[in-house]
Amino acid sequence: MAAGDVRESLHALGIPPDLRLHLLADNADATLANTAVVLQEQLANCGISLSITLLEGDELAAAVAEGEYDLLVGYSEPWRDQHELVWPLLASTGPHNWSGFSSVEVDTLLRAAIALPDAGFRRARYTRLERIIQREVPCIPLFRPFVWDAVNANYPGYAPLPPATSRGLMSVMPTETT
Numbered sequence: 001m002a003a004g005d006v007r008e009s010l011h012a013l014g015i016p017p018d019l020r021l022h023l024l025a026d027n028a029d030a031t032l033a034n035t036a037v038v039l040q041e042q043l044a045n046c047g048i049s050l051s052i053t054l055l056e057g058d059e060l061a062a063a064v065a066e067g068e069y070d071l072l073v074g075y076s077e078p079w080r081d082q083h084e085l086v087w088p089l090l091a092s093t094g095p096h097n098w099s100g101f102s103s104v105e106v107d108t109l110l111r112a113a114i115a116l117p118d119a120g121f122r123r124a125r126y127t128r129l130e131r132i133i134q135r136e137v138p139c140i141p142l143f144r145p146f147v148w149d150a151v152n153a154n155y156p157g158y159a160p161l162p163p164a165t166s167r168g169l170m171s172v173m174p175t176e177t178t
Contacts, residue, residue: 006046020049023071024063027054032073039073064098072098082126083114089139090129101138 010019021043025036033054040050050071055063064072074096088096092107106129113125133139 003045003047010046010048017047018049019047020051021070022068023050023052023073024060024069025052025054025073026060027056029075032075036073039071067100074098083110086110086126086129090133097138099138101136103132103136106132 007017011017023036023039025032027033033052036052036054040052043050053063053069063069087110088094090101090106091097091110092102109125109129109132113122113129116122
């Protein structure tokens with residue numbers, strides 16, 4: 001979506017043109033601070049002012065607990081199953097649900113998704129969940145997967161893996177095409 005389209009959409013929703021947001025990030029990790037700056041630049045292109053507060057350790061935990069922020073940049077743990085990513089971030093009782101998002105429908109879908117091992121059953125639940133999250137937008141996962149290569153450079157035919165992207169999620173969190 002172009003910056004002008006974003007501004008028009010915000011205006012149509014009744015959001016003032018001088019929207020100001022506050023973001024918290026962990027200062028101990030340059031990647032998170034850099035991500036915050038990139039978000040600041042992208043939002044500025046849409047006319048949204050983003051102030052960034054970089055904190056560490058107990059100060060960051062206290063600021064998160066106080067809830068005096070609009071956005072929070074942080075890491076989630078590595079995951080093998082989409083439930084390991086989705087449940088902590090979106091369940092009402094999820095340990096990383098810092099937004100305070102609460103939805104009976106989402107909680108029900110999350111419980112149902114792990115009730116049976118059937119891939120089709122799970123896919124249908126996560127597809128419904130994805131529609132709700134797209135509509136409600138409680139969090140926006142930005143993915144920066146870790147990739148380690150441990151191969152002797154003299155190994156014939158070795159080529160490093162290409163950078164991983166969020167497109168890799170398509171195999172585990174299917175999106176219906178319209």
